[in-house]
Amino acid sequence: MANINTSAKDRTFDAIVIGSGISGGWAAKEFTEKGLKTLVLERGRDVKHLKDYPTTNMYPWEFPHRGQIPEAIKAENPSISRCYAFKEDAMHFFVKDKEHPYIQDKPFDLIRGYQVGGKSLMWARQTQRWSNFDFEGPARDGFAVDWPIRYEDIAPWYSYVEKFVGISGNKDGIPNLPDGEFLPAMDLTRVETYFKDFVAANYKDRHVIYGRCAHLSEPQPIHIEQGRVKCQKRNLCQRGCPFGGYFSSNSSTLPWAEKTGNLTMRPFSVVHSIIYDEKKGKATGVRVVDTNTKEMTEYYANVIFVNAAAVNTNLILLNSVSNRFPQGLGNDSGVLGKYFAFHNYRGHISAQYDGFKDITTDGRRPTSAYLPRFRNVQKQETDFLRGYAAGFDGGRRLTSDNSGFGVGLKDKLSNEELGPWYVGSHMMGETIPKEESQLTLDKTSKDEWGIPTLHINVGYDDNDEKMLKDFFEQMTEMYTKAGFTNIQTSDSHQAPGLDIHEMGGVRMGHDPKTSMLNKWNQLHACTNVYVTDGACMTSTSTQNPSLTYMALTARAVDHAVSSLKKGDI
Numbered sequence: 152m153a154n155i156n157t158s159a160k161d162r163t164f165d166a167i168v169i170g171s172g173i174s175g176g177w178a179a180k181e182f183t184e185k186g187l188k189t190l191v192l193e194r195g196r197d198v199k200h201l202k203d204y205p206t207t208n209m210y211p212w213e214f215p216h217r218g219q220i221p222e223a224i225k226a227e228n229p230s231i232s233r234c235y236a237f238k239e240d241a242m243h244f245f246v247k248d249k250e251h252p253y254i255q256d257k258p259f260d261l262i263r264g265y266q267v268g269g270k271s272l273m274w275a276r277q278t279q280r281w282s283n284f285d286f287e288g289p290a291r292d293g294f295a296v297d298w299p300i301r302y303e304d305i306a307p308w309y310s311y312v313e314k315f316v317g318i319s320g321n322k323d324g325i326p327n328l329p330d331g332e333f334l335p336a337m338d339l340t341r342v343e344t345y346f347k348d349f350v351a352a353n354y355k356d357r358h359v360i361y362g363r364c365a366h367l368s369e370p371q372p373i374h375i376e377q378g379r380v381k382c383q384k385r386n387l388c389q390r391g392c393p394f395g396g397y398f399s400s401n402s403s404t405l406p407w408a409e410k411t412g413n414l415t416m417r418p419f420s421v422v423h424s425i426i427y428d429e430k431k432g433k434a435t436g437v438r439v440v441d442t443n444t445k446e447m448t449e450y451y452a453n454v455i456f457v458n459a460a461a462v463n464t465n466l467i468l469l470n471s472v473s474n475r476f477p478q479g480l481g482n483d484s485g486v487l488g489k490y491f492a493f494h495n496y497r498g499h500i501s502a503q504y505d506g507f508k509d510i511t512t513d514g515r516r517p518t519s520a521y522l523p524r525f526r527n528v529q530k531q532e533t534d535f536l537r538g539y540a541a542g543f544d545g546g547r548r549l550t551s552d553n554s555g556f557g558v559g560l561k562d563k564l565s566n567e568e569l570g571p572w573y574v575g576s577h578m579m580g581e582t583i584p585k586e587e588s589q590l591t592l593d594k595t596s597k598d599e600w601g602i603p604t605l606h607i608n609v610g611y612d613d614n615d616e617k618m619l620k621d622f623f624e625q626m627t628e629m630y631t632k633a634g635f636t637n638i639q640t641s642d643s644h645q646a647p648g649l650d651i652h653e654m655g656g657v658r659m660g661h662d663p664k665t666s667m668l669n670k671w672n673q674l675h676a677c678t679n680v681y682v683t684d685g686a687c688m689t690s691t692s693t694q695n696p697s698l699t700y701m702a703l704t705a706r707a708v709d710h711a712v713s714s715l716k717k718g719d720i
């Protein structure tokens with residue numbers, strides 16, 4: 152980390168990036184490569200690739216609780232304990248519930264990673280492109296506002312990002328899930344291939360594909376240059392990968408930015424608010440609270456990128472008040488914090504298949520199969536808007552009879568038998584952004600950094616319930632026709648947030664009266680501030696969103712740098 156002195160000159164940079172996660176890492180890489188002196192402000196601690204993955208090479212028996220979370224920790228952390236990835240080997244990457252409380256006007260399980268790298272260390276690395284069926288959705292179906300961009304605007308940036316990140320996938324030729332720049336796909340299991348072939352033979356518009364993911368199945372020179380090598384399929388990604396086999400800011404964009412000599416990384420720095428200069432009519436910097444000393448310092452730059460992840464980005468803008476913007480920076484329209492949405496991940500369905508008993512291995516692979524959205528794509532065909540994609544995986548598990556004790560039990564445990572092939576699928580539903588789904592600041596309470604506590608008031612609606620019912624019906628029908636048995640559906644009733652795809656509140660749009668950001672992700676009313684994380688999303692689509700945040704970020708930095716050169720911002 153560069154030494155920060157106190158003179159204003161030493162605290163002045165060309166660009167400031169708030170947050171060092173997936174989108175902030177990309178902003179840092181792009182700015183520094185283009186020669187801009189860039190300050191990245193990160194509220195959490197530093198996490199260095201390789202050095203700071205304490206559990207990465209541990210054996211199961213080396214964990215005090217064999218990988219499980221002790222009950223006392225669960226009791227203290229009801230929200231994050233509900234996340235599938237909160238396990239003993241990765242719990243140090245999660246923000247504990249008490250560390251940064253928020254007010255749940257409706258239940259909302261917020262999953263956060265406050266550290267250099269953000270949630271890029273915790274994510275499941277699924278990377279599917281959006282298509283025009285997504286970008287045209289709000290205009291076609293009459294909700295939210297029209298996206299100010301189309302697939303053609305972002306397609307070259309998807310390619311640009313994918314080549315650097317390294318995405319393993321197949322070119323599937325599906326109109327609503329465009330192909331990208333892929334490294335070779337990994338294999339599907341026997342039962343997955345069976346279902347894929349069945350669906351292809353029986354449904355014209357439905358597909359089962361290998362889920363595209365940010366793993367190096369065949370590293371290219373650009374990945375080797377980053378110091379990353381082939382994914383070893385250890386399936387221990389959540390611990391941080393010593394091979395750089397999957398993409399994280401820590402293994403990829405941040406060290407790349409550091410190599411340019413233009414990066415100043417400042418961990419332990421909570422951005423309190425953005426400074427707006429009324430005379431200049433633009434933002435001039437940020438106020439930062441040092442988490443160790445609690446002192447507030449100002450840092451200055453010509454352009455500011457807000458990449459604190461959707462909820463915290465809303466918080467920072469809402470808290471950036473001035474005479475010009477009493478309701479939050481850029482909030483002339485009054486939409487800041489509103490139209491917040493997420494993905495509906497409540498539905499699960501499992502089944503078993505009684506064939507292929509002669510095949511006794513299902514392999515190891517850090518991804519899964521995927522069913523792209525098939526409902527309401529070409530035309531409206533249901534009583535709900537939009538649709539869902541589905542994660543899908545299948546394998547064969549060892550079954551053991553744990554009854555009894557002593558020698559009998561030992562014998563049973565050492566002679567486990569393979570059970571039948573199983574399949575499982577989870578729903579990834581698009582939710583409709585609504586005005587009443589909003590984030591607001593509490594009027595009285597503040598957090599330990601002097602920032603008002605955030606209210607989260609976001610919930611499901613009737614559209615979500617109908618969609619869930621349809622997911623169960625359609626998947627049950629497909630499984631039944633394909634000869635699966637023991638089909639079981641379950642609604643987890645989980646609160647929003649656990650999908651970890653929170654989006655909106657600072658949405659893009661054509662019209663400054665109904666949106667916060669223009670087509671380049673600039674605040675309509677303060678053009679040297681850009682928002683390129685989930686907060687900018689006008690609608691949510693069904694695809695995992697982080698690839699789109701990365702592409703929007705690279706595109707926006709390109710715009711910001713050329714605008715700076717032209718003196719436009």
Ligand SMILES: Cc1cc2nc3c(=O)[nH]c(=O)nc-3n(C[C@H](O)[C@H](O)[C@H](O)COP(=O)(O)OP(=O)(O)OC[C@H]3O[C@@H](n4cnc5c(N)ncnc54)[C@H](O)[C@@H]3O)c2cc1C
Binds near residue numbers: 267271273461
């Ligand atoms: C278990 C899990 C699985 C997931 N799987 C997938 C997946 O398969 N595919 C997918 O697309 N997405 C997935 N996600 C979501 C993905 O991680 C996020 O979409 C992505 O990380 C968002 O990037 P970001 O840059 O907006 O935020 P983050 O990566 O969260 O980074 C934000 C950074 O900003 C910092 N910050 C916040 N507030 C401030 C402040 N006031 N001042 C300074 N710094 C601040 C944070 O500490 C953090 O480092 C998953 C997430 C989790 C947890």
